[in-house]
Amino acid sequence: MIAILPLPPNYVRCTCRWAVEVPSVSRMEHEQVRIHTGRRSGLPVIIAVHSTTLGQAIGGCRLKAFPHWKDALDDALRLSAAMTDKAALAGLPHGGGKTVIASDGPLSGERRRAALLDVGDAVEGLGGVYGTGPDSGTSPADMNVIAERTRHVFCRPPENGGSGDSSPATAVGALAAIRAVAADLGRELDGLRCTLLGAGAVGTPLARLLTEAGATLSITDVDDRKKALADELGAGWLTPEEAPWAETDVLVPAALGGLLGPDTVGRLRCAAVAGPANNQLTDASVADLLHERGILFAPDVIVSAGGILHGFGVEIHHETPAQIDARLAGIGDTLATVLARARHAGTTPLRVAADLARERRLAPVPAG
Ligand SMILES: NC(=O)c1ccc[n+]([C@@H]2O[C@H](COP(=O)([O-])OP(=O)(O)OC[C@H]3O[C@@H](n4cnc5c(N)ncnc54)[C@H](O)[C@@H]3O)[C@@H](O)[C@H]2O)c1
Known part of the structure; x- marks a missing residue:
């Protein structure tokens, strides 16, 4: 001990x-x-x-x-x-x-x-x-x-008194974020080309939600068995080697982090990156490289907050399903605010998100 x-x-x-x-x-x-x-x-x-x-x-x-x-x-x-x-930006x-x-x-x-x-x-x-x-x-x-x-x-x-798997809520929050990104690009989800990297606990429900919303989806996973999901949804299937560099509107990282670094940004062929994977950038300066290339980067600390909003909303703050749904939808609102501020200031959404998180830490949200 x-x-x-x-x-x-x-x-x-x-x-x-x-x-x-x-x-x-x-x-x-x-x-x-x-x-x-x-x-x-x-x-x-x-x-x-x-x-x-x-x-x-x-x-x-x-x-x-x-x-x-x-x-x-x-x-x-x-x-x-x-x-x-993530907690500060989610208003927790x-x-x-x-x-x-x-x-x-x-x-x-x-x-x-x-x-x-x-x-x-x-x-x-x-x-x-x-x-x-x-x-x-x-x-x-x-x-x-x-x-x-x-x-x-x-x-x-849930049978042991907890809030259970947070992945479906993470997927709902990520969908709200991708919708905000689409709006920033002057698009809707319907017809938006999305390439999903990783069809795991979050990626699988997110693939379903994107398909339901009319997105044109391609999926990859290192696990070949996930091709069955692509077949079921009528989505395209790409190899993990080709998927990150395939031409698409929104690249949706939903596997492990560290995908985007100085050596990989130049290979991207997308208008935006928005996904639930944690820590997608090898370091914060990569956001500048994406900005220079005109690729919109939705900070993963905002996109991936659905899980904590659900888990802590249910267990600590005893929120109703309607309150939690509103919080998940709020991920899209927060991201829209950050993207608009970044555009206005000519800076990166990551920098604006960091500033906003700092502001919220300096002016604590009331508990409950
Ligand atoms: N589960 C949650 O509620 C939650 C919440 C916030 C953030 N996240 C983040 O989202 C990401 C995914 O989480 P998860 O719970 O779905 O994990 P998971 O392990 O269930 O799924 C990850 C999937 O990615 C695949 N994969 C791994 N490496 C890959 C690669 N190089 N190319 C393509 N596919 C690859 C795996 O085979 C697996 O199917 C992680 O970064 C996690 O930290 C998850």
């Missing part, structure tokens, strides 16, 4: 047995970062709490294999910072955090359970300043295991 001691704000708590150094402590923006070797699993468990200015930090638990635990730390730092902006009284379990391969059975219990202990040890939920590699059922050790866990299955 690891004691939680009061720490100065710019301190990286590191008790894992691989610890040798941590990145740029002098420029650290996070309130606290906890790294430790799971007592049961032996795996590095990292929790980054970026901000609690607006309220409890929230952010899912990612379970993924990394070449080195420090890559997992980088992921936790970036994702938790993005969560702060929360800050951003993230858990990353750096696994050494697929985890199942007792080892998976051990890692999740380790996360539960770590979350509980933070005393409620941070609450976790599902993310890439974890599910609502996994949250039941974490809940054996802490009550600061969200999106458990």
Whole structure:
């Protein structure tokens, strides 16, 4: 068991047995970062709490294999910072955090359970300043295991009192965002060419919604079995190698992040990028490259907020389905405002979104 001691704000708590150094402590923006070797699993468990200015930090638990635990730390730092902006832009009284379990391969059975219990202990040890939920590699059922050790866990299955899978709501929010992007391009969803990268938990319902709205859809996934979805919807099917560079109106990233970097932006043949994948840009300067190429980039911190709006709306704020629907539709309104401000100021939507998030953090939204 690891004691939680009061720490100065710019301190990286590191008790894992691989610890040798941590990145740029002098420029650290996070309130606290906890790294430790799971007592049961032996795996590095990292929790980054970026901000609690607006309220409890929230952010899912990612379970993924990394070449080195420090890559997992980088992921936790970036994702938790993005969560702060995501919560602020979604109008939620929360800050951003993230858990990353750096696994050494697929985890199942007792080892998976051990890692999740380790996360539960770590979350509980933070005393409620941070609450976790599902993310890439974890599910609502996994949250039941974490809940054996802490009550600061969200999106458990509905039969266990949680709000369940947030992916359908994420898809609804992403659709609202793509509609706002279409409007900014002077178009409607009907007839809009969309290329969906990744037909997983979010991509699959989003593909259905886009098809229902009349979009002309192409789909790709590294998993060939997803071609059945394309066939069912009458959508095109592209290989993962060709899809990001195919000519389209809106590229819709719905797999893992990091797709857009200095070496890839030049290859894009789309008018806009708008999808729910987290952290699509390798770094913020890529937004400038997209802007220079005349490609409209919808910040993923806005597009992907449907899941948290649903999960926290249901479990913490006890909102009705109608209130949550209104919040999901509001993703489109927020994005439309950001795109209009960016156009007016001749700057990138990412910069406007960051400014808006900062404004909201300085003027906290009322709880409830
Ligand atoms: N699930 C949510 O509610 C939620 C909320 C906010 C953000 N997100 C983000 O949305 C993205 C998708 O989440 P998800 O829950 O659907 O994940 P998922 O794992 O269910 O689906 C991802 C899909 O992408 C495919 N894929 C992986 N690499 C690919 C590649 N290079 N090219 C094409 N396809 C590829 C996978 O085979 C899988 O089908 C992630 O970035 C996640 O962080 C999800």
